[in-house]
Amino acid sequence: MIVILKSGASDQQIDHVIERIEALGLQAHLSRGTFRTIVGVIGDESKVSEDSLRSIPGIAQVIPVLPPYKLASLEAHPQRSVVDVSGVLVGGGNLGMIAGPCSVEEPERMDRLAKSARESGANLFRGGAYKPRTSPYAFQGLGVEGLKILKEAGHRYGLPVVTEVTDPRNVEIVSEYADMLQVGARNMQNFVLLTEVGKSSRPVLLKRGMSATIQDLLMSAEYILSQGNPNVVLCERGIKSFDPSTRNLFDVAAVPVLAGLTHLPVIVDPSHATGRPDLIPACALAGLAAGADGVHIEIHDEPEVAKSDGPQALLPEQYQExxxxxxxxxxxxxKTISPPNPEVAA
Amino acid sequence: MIVILKSGASDQQIDHVIERIEALGLQAHLSRGTFRTIVGVIGDESKVSEDSLRSIPGIAQVIPVLPPYKLASLEAHPQRSVVDVSGVLVGGGNLGMIAGPCSVEEPERMDRLAKSARESGANLFRGGAYKPRTSPYAFQGLGVEGLKILKEAGHRYGLPVVTEVTDPRNVEIVSEYADMLQVGARNMQNFVLLTEVGKSSRPVLLKRGMSATIQDLLMSAEYILSQGNPNVVLCERGIKSFDPSTRNLFDVAAVPVLAGLTHLPVIVDPSHATGRPDLIPACALAGLAAGADGVHIEIHDEPEVAKSDGPQALLPEQYQExxxxxxxxxxxxxKTISPPNPEVAA
Amino acid sequence: MIVILKSGASDQQIDHVIERIEALGLQAHLSRGTFRTIVGVIGDESKVSEDSLRSIPGIAQVIPVLPPYKLASLEAHPQRSVVDVSGVLVGGGNLGMIAGPCSVEEPERMDRLAKSARESGANLFRGGAYKPRTSPYAFQGLGVEGLKILKEAGHRYGLPVVTEVTDPRNVEIVSEYADMLQVGARNMQNFVLLTEVGKSSRPVLLKRGMSATIQDLLMSAEYILSQGNPNVVLCERGIKSFDPSTRNLFDVAAVPVLAGLTHLPVIVDPSHATGRPDLIPACALAGLAAGADGVHIEIHDEPEVAKSDGPQALLPEQYQExxxxxxxxxxxxxKTISPPNPEVAA
Amino acid sequence: MIVILKSGASDQQIDHVIERIEALGLQAHLSRGTFRTIVGVIGDESKVSEDSLRSIPGIAQVIPVLPPYKLASLEAHPQRSVVDVSGVLVGGGNLGMIAGPCSVEEPERMDRLAKSARESGANLFRGGAYKPRTSPYAFQGLGVEGLKILKEAGHRYGLPVVTEVTDPRNVEIVSEYADMLQVGARNMQNFVLLTEVGKSSRPVLLKRGMSATIQDLLMSAEYILSQGNPNVVLCERGIKSFDPSTRNLFDVAAVPVLAGLTHLPVIVDPSHATGRPDLIPACALAGLAAGADGVHIEIHDEPEVAKSDGPQALLPEQYQExxxxxxxxxxxxxKTISPPNPEVAA
Incomplete structure (x- = not known):
């Protein structure tokens, strides 16, 4: 950690900074420049509270040198993680190809969609049974009934299933049916939920919040990892921006940025990133070209009657292409596309 | 709702749109322009799913005419709401002056801070017992013990207390101690939590998410209102932006924008909006000048040892000034500053 | 300047950094931490190119300690500047109240508007003769004819006039008529134009670009100051954001942020910041409350027939109120509102 | 154009809107809904001023149906443009591969860089002779001398040259030496400059501004096209965002968005979009996968001594790979990479 003092900081203030650092068993290294005095903290900076130093009068800036996440850090764990979702691998050269409707709907439709996803080459099947909707008047999902339908449809075709969990009270029940738990963008900093899924034995798909920095995303992953669940897959799905052309702004550079900071796999979700089916193919391919470990795409065979997000779904034939x-x-x-796992049907 | 068709939309597509609208018991009003065909929906547009229309091929744009929130809307409820927080009024010309530390800390400190807040003129006392921290390694709050300390300190000085609830499982216990429940910025779209606080009888302080549009904020308020809790106070606390000068960007114009759309009171939180004590006074005054119904400010008597957010706290003497x-x-x-309520001590 | 090396930087890389620093006549102060090595640069850091250090392999970060602007810096010039616009003072407790239409229009209207601005209490009159329009098909301004009309109308009522200059070739002619040159938001980083207005003897109103950081704005001011023109007034007029409620996002905190960094006066422009007349009063008052040295507001007596920006203009009676x-x-x-200067009429 | 009236708009206001529309020789189509009245404008909406309608009291919203750009529009010109840069084609399946240093430097280095660019497979050579620098104290370019060096180096290896023009007074001289004129991001809304390059016979590389929407970019292209210069290539080079990980945010979706709106070719510039050499390969490939018509990359053989932007340059061997x-x-x-043109050397 580096502490930069204000121009005109008093000796007393400087001494106070040094005392605080030394009181924590660390060393302070003083450097008096022509215009500013700088204090370097030598030792394990995680012992020092950045906020506490920042609160000392006379301090202009406190600059941490190490990232605040440890378990998620590539520097600390240089081996890239491969996440096993009931037999389907994501990461380390293996691509997770997730497809399925936004919401779980009636069994027949789910069967048709799982079948076509499988035939097109997807290896994971998705669908939401608990939907975080911006309007209280919108369809909120089928709940447990939806979990059952999803699992049956996906597993029939050898596709492990991914579904969102929105309530810490539901993590257990969702874990019974789902092969992978999704934490949605709006819940990326729902630390209570992160803590609960961190206690689950299911792998987690953690979506980036719409205003989350890369570091915010990694800190949220750290929550899950620190609870003992090492199986986290990150997902870039678009962030807020000023241009109304797309629903969100697809931050494709997040893929290589994350690859340089963490050992966790990173996939992209062009469906939510753009909100426009006509842009999904270009963005899906761009994500792979940028190094993504998989692609998450929403599909529906009758978008007009979809329970949610119909306008952004690809038709099964579009997905196939x-x-x-x-x-x-x-x-x-x-890269390899991990094959589906017929065993999940058992 | 207005439906704009793509240039070159076929008659069949136009007919399909009209059928869909009429099937819902609404009227479709066709207008063939020189370059585009437009269909107006006449009747209660809340019956039509925007997404479902948008999914029809040949449609370029669907433009809702009415806001998607009803209970929060000023148009539907032209009388401005005054929220009563255990005897302290917020809204309708009454200012809520909330002060207190970021986290609830030891009883002696809380007593000192409540006393000084009261003496300075605050009418509500705050402190977090459950802290949503970006790092899993940071102080997470004192929990129930903190709730007790907070209530005792505040009520001793006639100040109803405000505290954050982060877990739907805790709404009940927090409601036992708190006079007002806060839903934090990171949970603004935690719809499970919104639904739970909507069932509580406590008034709610709903903070705007860092990437929430004004409409997003009002939709989240609608969640609470639609569960039967009419006592919601909105809080502007800064949104994400590209300039690193401040922690967030204080959107002061949100105050008059909201005043034009909703009957709910709106307060400002310059502490979180700026993250810099030197900017808090200017932004607090700006918020009031813009028409805010109150100001939320964090104070601490020893920022260096604060459990959280020390660097952005005002000292009691700074707050007094x-x-x-x-x-x-x-x-x-x-405007009137509602007096504290000595009765809460009883 | 502080140089942080990558973990695992070689001794050779460290030596190379030190050599580069010493070759420039500065001192390098080495600090080997537990996890990272840091090199402090002691001496005048403006001699070192940040980019050049950043290009050295093995370097993780280069952190400048001093701001890159000097002439604009408050630290270097602790006395606040008061800018004299043909007898009307802006800064140091004096408020510049600028009012007028977006574009200069016909002489009779300009006379009416100047008269009413004066009667309402404005002390500077504005109007654009060269308009930077996003569409090539929109009204581009009256040019020199407009300059004459503007000057005549304003000076008749003792109001010095402010007008935008968009072309470096026009700085001279505009300076003949205008008392203050405006550089618009879209030209804030038109360095060729900044250099030309820096050579003019007229004071300059420099508007913040829609995506300019505070530092970008100060660097643009530095361009003007470095050419010898010390009379720069900064103007916050809204930046880009994700919320469509307002045309831009009014960054009211920019006022105290700038006041802490520069001696130059700062005014606010709620007309462009919000684009909505109903929000202008709240934002104008908020700007003043935040410490602004003046307020820039567009007015028009017949917005429907205005040559530009009619929908955001206040009516004269609204401005008066x-x-x-x-x-x-x-x-x-x-604060004092500097009186108009009848002498300009002479 | 669609005009939505406020709830409670008076008949008089509605009549006034209709009169205004009919006075322009257009038809007004009235549609009284249950909650709002809507007026559709039938005929050539470019005759109506959106601003003028918006200024009428009682109007809530004015929604244009057609894009405000015509010459740039794909709808009006469904044939995709292929821009010929002195024999090198960009667009319509032909990729423009632009490489070169940020600034033009000494002749020997420029020769080496042009040679290596050619050998690696670039077909256009770039270098700035007039540099728009954020600091007035930074290197501002070699001017005319730089133009000569650039042209000689590029043409020697059959590479037409691209260079930035920043001053309307220099368009002529730059056109003498350059095969393609670049308008930089900071000048994207310098309408005076756009008008001048629109009069030039040289093709133009128009970079997207850091806060420009897709529509803003197309309107700036329209400025150039409307002056008679049809040869415009658009360039996505990153926009402002809140995440400090990268210098700008690479908006890869802009490529397919633009492809749906305009016939003009679109290239990407991952050097400026990311500012980090380690991210350039991933983003360059992503840009191509998204459908870009070319890639612009900065290279330098000694980044440490580069006159500008050294830290973001690829080494020649990195570019080759x-x-x-x-x-x-x-x-x-x-896609085809258009071969260099040995004829330019003549």
Whole structure:
């Protein structure tokens, strides 16, 4: 940690900073420049509270040198993680291809969609049974009934299933049915929920919040990891911006930025990032080209009657066409698409 | 609702749109322009799903005419709400002056801070017992013990207390001690939590999320209102922006924007909006000048040892000085600062 | 300047950094921490190129300690500047009250508007003769003819005039007629234009760009100051954000942030910041409460026929009402509204 | 154009709107809904001023139906443009591969860089002779001398040259030496400059401003096109965002968004978009995968001594490696890299 004092900081203030640092068993290294005095903290900076130093009068800036996440850090864990979702691998050269409708709907439709997802080449099936909707008047999901429908449909075709959990009280029941728990963008800093999914044995798909920095996202992953659950897959799904052309702004550079900071796999979700089916193929391919470990795409066979997010869904035939292009891209990049796992049906 | 068709939309597509609208018992009003065909929906547009129309091929845009919130809307409820927090009024010309430390700390300190807040002119006392921290390694709050300390300190000086609730499982216990429940910025779209506080009989302080639009904020208020809790106070506390000068960007214009859309009171929180004590006075006064129904400010007598957010706290003497200036501003604006309520001590 | 090396930086890389620093006649102060090595640069850091250090392999971060602007800096010039616009003072407790239409229009209207601005209490009159329009098909301004009309109307009522200059080739001609040159938001980083107005003897109103950080704004002011023109007034007029409620986002905290960094006066422009007449009064008062040295407001007596920006103009009677409230606010804050200068008519 | 009236708009206000529309020779189509009255404008909406309608009391919203750009619009010009830069094609399946240093430097270095760019597979060579620098104290470019050096180096290897023009007074001289004129991000709304390059016969590379919406960018292109210069290539180079991980935020979705709106070619600039050499390869490949018509990359053989932007330059060997990967990506996508043009040397 580096402490920069204000111009004109008194000797007393400088001494006070040094005392505080030394009181914590660390060393303070003083450097008097021509215009500013700087104090370097030598030792384990996680012992020092940045806020506490910042509160001392006479201090202009406190600059941490180490990232505040440890378990998520690539520097501390240089081996890239491969997350096993009931037999389907994500990360380390293996691509997770997640497809499915926004909400879980009636069993027949879910069966049709799972079948077509499988045939197109997806290896994970998604659908929301608990929906975080901006309007209290909108469809809120089928709940436990939806979990059952989802699992049956996905597993029938060998596809482990991913579904969102929104309530800490539901983590247990959702874990019974789901192969992977999703924490949605709006809950990325719902620390109570993160703590609960961190106690689950299910892998977690953690979506980036719409205004989360890369560091915020990694701190939220750290919450899950610190509870003992090492299986976290990060997901870039668009952030807030000023341009109304797309629902969110797809931050494709987040993929290589994260790859440089963490060992956790990173996938992209062009459906939510853009909110426009016509842009999904370009953004899906861009995500893979940028190094993503998978692609999450919403599909629906009758968008007009979808329970939610119909306008951003690809039709099964559109997904099939895109999946073919993604396979060729994967080949070019030397990545493998992990096969579905027929065993989950058992 | 207005539906704009794409240039070159077929008659069949137009007919399909009209059928869909009429099937819902509404009227469709067709208008063929030189370049585009437009369909107006006549009747109660809340019956039509915007998403469902948007999913129809050939449709370029769907423009809702009415706001998606009803209970929060000023148009539907032209009388401005006054929220009664255990005898202290917020809204309708009454200013809520909330002060207190970020986290609840030891009883002696809380007593000192409540006493000084009261003497300076605050009418509500705050402190967090459950802290949503970005790091899993940071202080997470004193829990129930903190709730007790907070209530005792505040009520001793006639100040109803405000505290954050972060877990739907805790709404009941927090409601036992708190006079007002705070939903924090990071939980503004935690719809499970909103639903729970909507069932509580305590008034709610709903903070705007860092990437929430004004409409998002009002939709979150609608969640609470739709559960039967009419006592919601909104709080502008800064949104994300590109300038690193301040922790967040204080959106002072949100105050008059909200005043034009909703009957709910709106207060400002310059502590979180700026993260810098040197900017708090200017922004607090600006908030009042813009028409805010109150000001939320964090104070601490020893920021260096604060359990959280020390660097952004005002010292009690700084708060006292600012409170004096706020009183004069209130006078100029013809606003009243509701007196504390000695009855809460009983 | 502080140089933080990457974990695992070689001794050779560290030596290279030190050599580079010493070659410039500065001292390097090495501090080997437990996890990172840090090099402090002692001496005049403006001699070192930040970019050049950043390009050295093994370097993680380069952190400048001093601001990159000098002439604009409050630290270097602790005396606040008062800018004299043909006899009307802005800064140091004196408020510049700028009013007028977006574009200069016909002489009779300009006369009416100048008269009413003067009667309401404005002390500077504005109007654009060269308009930077986003559409090439929109009204581009009356040019030199407009300059004449503006000057005549304003000076007749003792109001020095402010007008925008958009072309470096026009700085001279505009300076003949205008008492103050405005550099618009879209030209804030038009360094060619900044250099030209820096050579003019007229004071400059420099508007903040829609995506300019506070530091960007001060660097643009530095361009003007470094050419020898010390008379710069900064103007906050809204920045880009994700919320569509207002045209731009009014960054009222920029006022105290700037006051802590620069000696230059800072005014606010709620007309462009919000784009909505109904929000202008609240934001104008908020700006003053935050410490602004003046307020820039667009007025028009027939917004429907205005050549530009009609929908955001206040009517003269609305301005008059607001001006009365601003005067009371000024009194409360102990600020003076500099009187118009009848001498300009001569 | 669609006009939505406020709830409670009077008949008189509605009549006034209709009169205004009809006075312009257009038809007004009235639609009285249950909650709002809507007026559709039938005929050429470019005749109506949106601002003028918006200024009428009683109007809530004015929604244009057609884009405000015509010459740039894909709808009006469904044939995609191919821009010929002195024999090198950009657009319509042809990729422009632009490489070169940020600033033009000494002739020997420029020769080395042009040679290596050519050998790696670039087909256009870049370098700035007039540099828009945020600091007045930074290197401002070699001027005309730089133009000569750039042209000689590029043309020697058959590479047409691209260079920035920042001053309307320099368009002519820059056009003498450059094969393509660049308008930089900070000048994207310098309408005076756009008008001048619109009069030039040289093709123009128009970079997106850091806070420009897609529509803003197209309106700036419209300025150039409307002056008679049809040869505009758009460039996405990153926009402002809240995450400090990268210098700007690379908006890769802008590529397919633009492809849906305009016939003009679109390239990407990952050097400026990210500001980090480690991210350039991933973002360059992502840009191509998203459908870009070319990639602009800064290279330098000694970043430490570069006159500007050294830290974001790729080394020639890094560019060579990336160029190989970009060629394979181009093949996969069925795109052609236009060969250099040895004729320019003549």
């Amino acid at each position: 895109l999946a073919g292009r993604m396979r060729k891209m994967a080949e070019l990049l030397g | 600012l409170a004096g200036r706020m009183r004069k501003m209130a006078e100029l604006l013809g | 607001l001006a009365g409230r601003m005067r009371k606010m000024a009194e409360l804050l102990g | 990336l160029a190989g990967r970009m060629r394979k990506m181009a093949e996969l996508l069925g």
